[in-house]
Amino acid sequence: MLLDSLKTKQQELGLSDREFAERLGVPRVTWTCTRLGHKRIGETMLAAVARAFPELDREVLLFLRSGEPLRADGELAGSRRWGWRRRSRVVAAKGY
DSSP states (O other): OHHHHHHHHHHHHTOOHHHHHHHHTSOHHHHHHHHTTSBOOOHHHHHHHHHHOGGGHHHHHHHHHTTOOOOTTOOBSSSSTTHHHHHHHHHHHHTO
């Protein structure tokens, strides 16, 4: 799985989220949200991975063949953009 390969690569290189995002050429928040599953892998992240880590080309191709939904903006996972934040605040406020 591509995301697992990226997490492993980050650990192998011993890079922080900020350093790994710089290596990818994406904002830190983009990498962090992707790593945590709040943001889907989108075209921007795929292009960044292909540029920064050509050794992961196989994983990129497998990801594309998997049929995983792909958005140009790598939209946030969930029904609406930023909806996960609103829901998590409600859950925290209600003490679930």
